Amino acid sequence: MxxxxxxxxxxxxxxxxxxxxxxxxxxxxxxxxxxxxxxxxxxxxxxxxxxxxxxxxxxxxxxxxxxxxHAPIPDPEKFLGIGMNYADHSQEAEALGLEKPQSQKWFNKQVSCITGPHDDIVKPVVSDDLDYEVELAVVIGKACRNVAREEARSVIGGYMIVNDVSVRDWQFRSPTVTLGKSFDTHGPTGPWLTLDDEIADPHDLELRTFVNGDLRQQGNTRHLIYDIYDQIAYLSQVMTLKPGDILATGTPAGVGIAFDPPKFLRPGDVVRLEIAGLGQIENRVVAARTAHMEGMS
Structure with missing residues (x-):
């Protein structure tokens, strides 16, 4: 439970x-x-x-x-995401002119972007290139450093759903992509934390994204290029991972920018993300000038 x-x-x-x-x-x-x-x-x-x-x-x-x-962890020390970590998404990114990473490609999402599972996503005034990404979020359960791949599951606290909301033009302006990943309200998480021992295999979970009821993304964590244990082993060579740290593990194909023409999010759109065994989160897109910015989760 x-x-x-x-x-x-x-x-x-x-x-x-x-x-x-x-x-x-x-x-x-x-x-x-x-x-x-x-x-x-x-x-x-x-x-x-x-x-x-x-x-x-x-x-x-x-x-x-x-x-x-509310967001299960509104104030992690770290909120990290990995880019192009599903083969099908990597292929659609290459078709847009992005080079396929030769190793794990990590970026920061600033923790101030975190919001709750049913809170609004604010479309910023400065961009029309607002996009969605369904991802399995791994939450670290204990402080750890230099974790062997074989021991990686022992440091996982649990799992959530995260929408790695992305402002694509801001993302592509910098090789670090952090600004395009970190606008306020662009980190919906939840709906709750499912503890690790309640999930038989985190590498066999189906993910889906719906926009206004239209299925946009469908994938499975078995298709991760670098699986969760590889991710933890890699990151923990660099930094101490702490309880509550959030790792967004990658998104499958079907993001809005990959359509021709792109299907970016607009005010009034409703985005629902589902991951088998973890529930669902659903967020409405609103214009910045009408957004209620107080009391965000």
């Missing part, structure tokens, strides 16, 4: 355990557990065991439909 951050209307943000279409607050059901996801992950095996022991009878179940879900 997933770990979610939720609130009632105007209420404080709480941790909860999801049971189907209901949730119970952990402050009531297991008050000894930490009150945010990063602290929960840092608490290690004891916290996970206590979480798994929580039953729906231990709290007052609330309907998810009446609650607001």
């Amino acid at each position: 997933p770990l979610a951050v939720f609130s009632t209307s105007g209420g404080e943000r709480l941790l909860g355990k999801v049971f189907g279409d209901r949730i119970i607050g952990l402050a009531e059901a297991a008050p000894e557990l930490p009150r945010d996801v990063k602290a929960f992950l840092a608490a290690g095996a004891a916290a996970r065991e206590r979480f798994h022991a929580v039953r729906i009878e231990d709290g007052r179940p609330l309907a998810l439909s009446g609650l607001c879900l």
